[in-house]
Amino acid sequence: MKKVVVGITGASGSIYAQRLVDILCGLDVHVHLVLSRHAMKVIPHELQPLSFKAGKDLKHEVLRYFHGEQIDFHGWQDFTASIASGSYITDGMVVCPCTAGTLGRIANGVSTSLIDRAADVCLKERRKLILVLREKPYSEVMIENMLKLTRSGGIILPASPSFYHKPDTIRDLVDSVVARILDHLGLESELKVRWELDR
Ligand SMILES: Cc1cc2nc3c(=O)[nH]c(=O)nc-3n(C[C@H](O)[C@H](O)[C@H](O)COP(=O)(O)O)c2cc1C
Structure with missing residues (x-):
């Protein structure tokens, strides 16, 4: 079973x-999920x-948005989590959506949360690290951080939907x-969002 770390930050x-997360679970991937304080x-x-359950805290309520038996939830400050160590092997990490702040911390090696640390681990162990950056416009600082991250082996994959598959719904845009x-x-899915020129 593949293992992927998903960090969710407080970006739109x-x-x-x-x-x-839904698709990864459908593909039988073991998901290590971490939400930043601001993502909550x-x-x-x-x-x-969602209908609010009396007596439950915000964290409990927010986690109800993510279902899947193979999800391991980790607290944003839990540096004892498996994914904080390079000795725990994963198939990579996606920070989605990724704030400019989290990009800055990862690009500069400032590890103040489990998301930052797990991303550091991916860079030092030369594993796949994908940051789905969501911000507009970009400042010079952000652009420099994107370059630093890219030079360190990470991938900036901005949350920029495509339109060549003629999206009808928000789901279609998200899927792109x-x-x-x-x-x-390196995962195959049923999502049909590829450019093919009709001949
Ligand atoms: C509704 C809302 C939307 C936000 N959207 C973004 C965004 O798209 N990109 C971004 O960089 N920050 C965004 N922010 C600001 C971040 O949440 C804030 O900078 C926070 O400190 C990020 O912390 P984190 O990176 O640890 O999640 C948003 C904040 C709110 C309340």
Whole structure:
């Protein structure tokens, strides 16, 4: 079974993460899921409201957006988690969506959360690291950080949907980004979002 780390940060675009995790679970991938403190706050504003269960905390409620038996949830500050160590082998990591702040911390080796640390591990162990950056416009600092990250072996895969598959729904747009993430993870899916010129 493949193992992929998914870090979700407080950028807009929680729907990309939800779809990615759903598809990874459908492909029988073991998902190590970490949500940043700020992701917990942004997600309820963006995803369809869930019925609130009295007595449950925010973390418990937010995690209900992600289902799959093979999901391991890790706390954002849990540096004892398996994925904080290079000795725990994974098939890579996706930060989706990725804030400019998390990009900056990873690109500069400033590891203040489990997402940053797990990303550092991928870079030092030369494993696949994909940052689905979501911001606009970009400052010079962000562009420099993207270059640093790229030079360190990471991949900046911006949350920029494509339109050549003639999307009808938001799901179609989301899938055009998720399909590219899966390509870079080396995973085959049913998503049909490829450019093919009709002849
Ligand atoms: C509704 C909302 C949307 C946000 N969208 C973005 C975004 O798209 N990109 C970004 O870099 N920051 C965005 N932010 C700001 C980040 O959440 C904030 O910088 C936070 O400190 C990021 O922390 P994290 O990287 O640890 O998740 C948004 C904040 C809110 C409340």
